[in-house]
Amino acid sequence: MRIDIISIFPDYFAPLDVSLIGKARERGTLDVRVHQLRDWAHDVHKSVDDTPYGGGPGMVMKPEVWGEAIDSVIGDGAPRMVVPTPSGRPFTQELAQELAGEPWLLFACGRYEGIDSRVVEEYSERLRVDEVGIGDYVLAGGEVAVLVMVEAVGRLLPGVLGNAQSAVDDSFAPGAMRNLVEGPVYTKPPVWRGREVPDVLLSGHHGKIARWRRDQALRRTVRNRPELAAELDPEMLDKHDRKL
Ligand SMILES: Nc1ccccc1-c1cnco1
Numbered sequence: 001m002r003i004d005i006i007s008i009f010p011d012y013f014a015p016l017d018v019s020l021i022g023k024a025r026e027r028g029t030l031d032v033r034v035h036q037l038r039d040w041a042h043d044v045h046k047s048v049d050d051t052p053y054g055g056g057p058g059m060v061m062k063p064e065v066w067g068e069a070i071d072s073v074i075g076d077g078a079p080r081m082v083v084p085t086p087s088g089r090p091f092t093q094e095l096a097q098e099l100a101g102e103p104w105l106l107f108a109c110g111r112y113e114g115i116d117s118r119v120v121e122e123y124s125e126r127l128r129v130d131e132v133g134i135g136d137y138v139l140a141g142g143e144v145a146v147l148v149m150v151e152a153v154g155r156l157l158p159g160v161l162g163n164a165q166s167a168v169d170d171s172f173a174p175g176a177m178r179n180l181v182e183g184p185v186y187t188k189p190p191v192w193r194g195r196e197v198p199d200v201l202l203s204g205h206h207g208k209i210a211r212w213r214r215d216q217a218l219r220r221t222v223r224n225r226p227e228l229a230a231e232l233d234p235e236m237l238d239k240h241d242r243k244l
Helices: 008-017 019-027 063-074 093-100 119-125 143-154 164-169 205-224 234-239
Strands: 004-009 031-036 081-089 104-108 127-135
Touching: 004 008, 004 143, 008 019, 008 031, 008 063, 008 143, 019 031, 019 143, 031 063, 063 119, 081 093, 093 143, 104 143, 104 205, 119 127, 127 143, 127 164, 205 234
Parallel strands: 004 031, 004 104, 081 104, 081 127
Antiparallel strands: none
């Protein structure tokens, strides 16, 4: 997979040089290219934003600069374009799985009050463009959102995770864990400050362990994410005697 990121803060993406994503880049599984938007700003101040039409606070990123940058980066190609924005569709594990199936992604990182809306309009005629939010809070720019999305997508690519099974067991993963968060996890020592690991996990009985884990996942989902629990099959909740 190729990923292009256009931003006025390319250094924000240094974390993509390390850990899982860094190794996937070294192996060639992932080809991440970060571009400085200002390279396509031609005035002496390399300005990329201006005051919003209609007035109001903040600044809006200029369409000309973005148009030149995107045209230069994609050429005649047609990557799937993702624009992080607080007003976008929610980024979910399902969307991460979908994006992980794409051969080429282009992330357009806006800052300030956003990118002139004609940029999405322009490229929606030629590319699949998704405006995507990572949560209901305000960031200074899209860079952090892109880091979140690249990590969530990158770890789903073949060979990136040491054990492909863990992607299946992930919280929210489609299939058995859909609308469920993961339950508690434990490792050695078996007793720590007088606190013991649940016996079932030491039993070696895989069926019982699987049932216990699912029960714990249900309990935690009901406790921490009641809105997800509400989506679960009521039979599952009754069977596990779940009380909100
Ligand atoms: N607040 C923001 C500002 C700029 C670009 C993205 C965001 C964002 C994305 N998801 C939540 O917030």
